[in-house]
Amino acid sequence: MALLVMKFGGTSVGSIDKINNVANIIEKQLIDKKLIVVLSAMSGVTNKMQEYIDEIESNEIIENDLILTSGEAVSVGLLSAILKKRNIKSIPLLGWQIPIITDSNHQKAKILNIDKVRIDKYLNDYDDLVVAGFQGVDVDGKITSLGRGGSDTTAVAVAAAVDAYRCDIYTDVDGVYSTDPNLEPKAKKIDKLAFEEMLEMSSTGAKVLHTRSVELAMKNNLTLQVLSSITKERGTLVVDENKLIEKEIVSGVSSVSYTHLTLPTSDLV
Ligand code: ADP
Ligand code: ASP
Ligand code: MG
Numbered sequence: 001m002a003l004l005v006m007k008f009g010g011t012s013v014g015s016i017d018k019i020n021n022v023a024n025i026i027e028k029q030l031i032d033k034k035l036i037v038v039l040s041a042m043s044g045v046t047n048k049m050q051e052y053i054d055e056i057e058s059n060e061i062i063e064n065d066l067i068l069t070s071g072e073a074v075s076v077g078l079l080s081a082i083l084k085k086r087n088i089k090s091i092p093l094l095g096w097q098i099p100i101i102t103d104s105n106h107q108k109a110k111i112l113n114i115d116k117v118r119i120d121k122y123l124n125d126y127d128d129l130v131v132a133g134f135q136g137v138d139v140d141g142k143i144t145s146l147g148r149g150g151s152d153t154t155a156v157a158v159a160a161a162v163d164a165y166r167c168d169i170y171t172d173v174d175g176v177y178s179t180d181p182n183l184e185p186k187a188k189k190i191d192k193l194a195f196e197e198m199l200e201m202s203s204t205g206a207k208v209l210h211t212r213s214v215e216l217a218m219k220n221n222l223t224l225q226v227l228s229s230i231t232k233e234r235g236t237l238v239v240d241e242n243k244l245i246e247k248e249i250v251s252g253v254s255s256v257s258y259t260h261l262t263l264p265t266s267d268l269v
């Protein structure tokens with residue numbers, strides 16, 4: 001059965017109503033797919049945790065990552081509970097439970113390995129895995145975080161590890177724009193763009209995608225879609241430039257083939 005990874009950002013899970021809306025989106029996709037759903041913390045929660053850390057002037061990097069990543073446990077638990085109430089076979093998973101192994105660079109950890117065998121086993125038993133973004137565990141068992149906005153990178157790394165056919169990033173705008181649409185009302189929505197172009201936008205400040213998530217998608221030739229969890233508009237596709245051109249020449253249309261993918265296993269980032 002087809003396997004899709006979906007990621008919902010903080011604003012998409014910012015209240016129980018919004019999490020119920022996410023559950024509706026998931027329910028529709030589950031008709032013909034298995035899903036891995038990666039979540040951020042409810043909007044504002046990670047900032048609040050950072051404020052607590054600042055208030056006690058904590059320099060304890062191990063504790064700080066434990067605190068910073070705590071919000072994701074709440075959103076993952078809430079969504080999975082809601083899905084179960086709807087009789088969906090769902091399981092909530094924190095980073096260490098998969099595990100998502102990272103290096104020990106607290107607050108900017110890089111993913112080293114994701115246990116595909118373990119995920120496949122979960123996928124056998126469940127239709128929907130609800131995975132905490134942003135967090136991992138190092139080889140000593142200490143909780144790490146990937147850097148602010150890092151849930152996108154979790155989603156892409158998981159999608160690459162399990163050979164998902166695409167990774168959909170749901171957020172509070174309906175796609176990637178020429179410039180931040182919240183700052184520039186004349187910004188134009190882009191239907192599709194190449195990894196390289198997206199990478200340039202992300203690395204020059206377009207926070208709609210975490211830069212490392214774009215690097216990782218490019219490295220694994222994994223198609224991304226950025227779309228809104230509220231409107232039903234088609235999103236923006238981020239694809240391999242060559243594939244896009246080939247497809248246009250062959251078919252005369254500019255739609256994108258989703259059949260591709262190479263396989264990463266370790267040293268993901
Ligand atoms: P999430 O919580 O879903 O991860 P983010 O706040 O990290 O959401 O990213 C979405 C935001 O990115 C949008 O609300 C928008 O203000 C901002 N943004 C910056 N540049 C762009 C761009 N070029 N296209 C779309 N959104 C952009
Ligand atoms: N919750 C984390 C943050 O606010 C991770 C993310 O949203 O991607 O940075
Ligand atoms: Mg983000």
